[in-house]
Amino acid sequence: MAQQLSGKRYAEAIFELAQENNQVEQWGEDLAVVAEVFEDADFSALLKHADMPVANKLNATASVLAGVNPLVRNLVDLLVSKNSVDTISGVCAGYTELLDAHLGRQRVEITTAVPLEQSESDNISSFVTSLINSEVALTTKVDESILGGLVIQIGDRLLDGSIKARLDGLRNRLHTEIAASGQ
Structure with a gap:
């Protein structure tokens, strides 16, 4: 529950940032890529592993998300470095909800x-x-x-x-x- 609320707060903050930069749809596409990457249980488990150095985790996300907006990658890096990998799916889902509402779209x-x-x-x-x-x-x-x-x-x-x-x-x-x- 706390991760859902945290994910929603992050989603609201980055949606506001994306709106300021007129990139709401681009961020939505990038976050869809992030969501797909983090649906891979093995990759997520690797990033949650306590014995793996944070620098190695960040290198892994940088290589997998190379084509993603640098600000989106920075958010992912922040969450990975804070051991909040489980929050990422909530951020992506929350952003998608906000984007759908913004565009008048229904899932x-x-x-x-x-x-x-x-x-x-x-x-x-x-x-x-x-x-x-x-x-x-x-x-x-x-x-x-x-x-x-x-x-x-x-x-x-x-x-x-x-x-x-x-x-x-x-x-x-x-x-x-x-x-x-x-x-």
Whole structure:
């Protein structure tokens, strides 16, 4: 929780800096690179290792993030040198939220049982855009357990059109009817 709050504070500060420099989208792209790099569990573990000298950690981040804005790298270096590697994902997520709000964009996650074709993804994106009357940043994931259909997560709203949800609803109705009939 403390790292989330810390990450959010860092995100707010760097968003303000990016706005002052008219680079909010560029910083968003750079932070997406940072987030992807730090999703690698081995790389993160290496940077968290207590016996590894800070200079070696900073050299590792400098080589991996060579193409990233120097100010973004400085932030990463600061967090690495303060042993706050776990805060980096919160900074990236917090910045993305601020950027989306700034651009009037809504994050939408689509879950399907099988991978979507690009045309299907585009159709869903168009549908959701018209539904919420906002630009959409669509991400997709595959979860075979939903069996079919799709699940759309828009912020804190969930539209569950999966076969699994329908079967669960049917099972619950059957249990209710059996219980009501006294059998």
